[in-house]
Amino acid sequence: MLTLAEEFLERGVETDIVLTTTEGELADEVPPEARVIDLEASRILTSLPGLVRYLRRRQPPVLLSAMRRTNCIALWARALSGVSTRIIVSEHNALSASTSQSSWEDRALLSLMRFTYPSADRTVAVSEGVAEDLCRSVGLCREAVTVVYNPVLGPGLAEQATEHADHPWFSTESNSVVLGVGELCEQKDFSTLLRAFARVRERRPAYLAILGEGDKRSVLEREARRLGVSDRLWMPGFVSNPLKYMARASVFALSSRWEGLPTVLIEAMASRTPVVATDCPSGPHEILEDGEYGRLVPVGDPSALAIAIEEALEGHVQPAPRSALDRFRRDAVVDQYLDILSTVV
Known part of the structure; x- marks a missing residue:
């Protein structure tokens, strides 16, 4: 608004x-x-x-x-x-x-x-x-x-994406960084993202950053400890400009159970970052044009999400073309x- x-x-x-x-x-x-x-x-x-x-x-x-x-x-x-x-x-x-x-x-x-x-x-x-x-x-x-x-896409977007990302994981392209952005709540289902990331970590070195705050923080922190990935997880809370991290992430992952039209998914695509998302109701299917511009996986399936993340990290998921974003x-x-x-x- x-x-x-x-x-x-x-x-x-x-x-x-x-x-x-x-x-x-x-x-x-x-x-x-x-x-x-x-x-x-x-x-x-x-x-x-x-x-x-x-x-x-x-x-x-x-x-x-x-x-x-x-x-x-x-x-x-x-x-x-x-x-x-x-x-x-x-x-x-x-x-x-x-x-x-x-x-x-x-x-x-x-x-x-x-x-x-x-x-x-x-x-x-x-x-x-x-x-x-x-x-x-x-x-x-x-x-x-x-x-x-x-x-979603306005004149200040490119400038925000070029700001310095003040965390060492984002300072070099050799790091594999998975990024999630959103409120730490039931809707965003970051628990599934954590479980998917733990599977990815079993096969390759990687880091996970989740930007946002919410009432599920303590639950997610406990889950990260249980999965043994706390030392590879960064949750800084609410970040006013997530675009500077999106532009430097290896893959953006949306794990939501439901949405309307997830702004962060569009912003990640505009940042030229490969994206994977749950095929939740609704928005991701439309934004990604039935998977043409990123991977779609079932809701609440950490195994499928992990596979999609690995495919993106291996270069098998390409950034969306600019033309796919004109409607936003x-x-x-x-x-x-x-x-x-x-x-x-």
């Missing part, structure tokens, strides 16, 4: 950025030209009154929302405010894979989505897989959902969003 806002502003589109709170890791990345509205809410649900007041006061022609709870709140706020603001909601993850029927919170959210999403003026999904899954889960017809990929260019994606905005105003 911040990337879209920045591009809108550069093209002369007046843009407000409405935040539940201005605190967080990405607060410093808000474009300075944007008008920032802080709803000063402790959670998304409690932002409803503030959003209603904002809509009544500013009456923007269009509100573009992302994330499920935020989408529901935005549609609810419009109904309560009585304004004519058009609402475009966007879905960024595979709904069925990321929710659980055993969780009352997930069941309640799904019911709320089924009630509110049909009232959106347009619905956007970040991949074909996400669109199809959303339609099945919420009951929308497929024609009601437009697929627009994320604006920032300018092209923003053009699509502006076309959508023009149809609802």
Whole structure:
């Protein structure tokens, strides 16, 4: 959303950025030209009154929302405010894979989505897989959902990739470094990556770096000790610029159980790094064009992932061509969003 806002502003589109709170890791990345509205809410649900007041006061022609709870709140706020603001909601993850029927919170959210999403003026999904899954889960017809990929590739990408990677493993091409990037959580399934890496280590010298933070850190550290690879594992936590490591890694590995359109996979491809990924719902299959631009392996299969990593380390997985990435260019994606905005105003 911040990337879209920045591009809108550069093209002369007046843009407000409405935040539940201005605190967080990405607060410093808000474009300075944007008008920032802080709803000063402790959670998304409690932002409803503030959003209603904002809509009544500013009456923007269009509100573009992302994330499920935020989408529901935005549609609810419009109904309560009585304004004519058009609402475009966007879905960024595979709904069925990321929710659980055993969780009352997930069941309640799904019911709320089924009630509110049909009232959106347009619905956007970040991949074909996400669109199809959303339609099945919420009951929308497929024609009601437009697929627009994320604006991943912008003008600053190449510069970020050339920054110094301040870790000795990345200082020489003779090192075989496997790289994973993402939150240390169930979705990313770095446990499978660790087990795959342990198999790779049985046959060749290699290192594993996992960039990200999350509640599975201690679990992963214990697993690394159990597998005997702690001395070849580096987990520095959240890294603001992972591209400098991607550009110097031997292979990028995505081990996720589910996704929407994994940005890190696209960034790794843009860094000219060979990639391997689980064929999870959804995104990797589309990004890699059914395995044409990287290896696809079954979800949760460390043996298959290890084989794919070794193939990449042996030079059998080629970096993706530039032409494979045109659909993720920032300018092209923003053009699509502006076309959508023009149809609802």
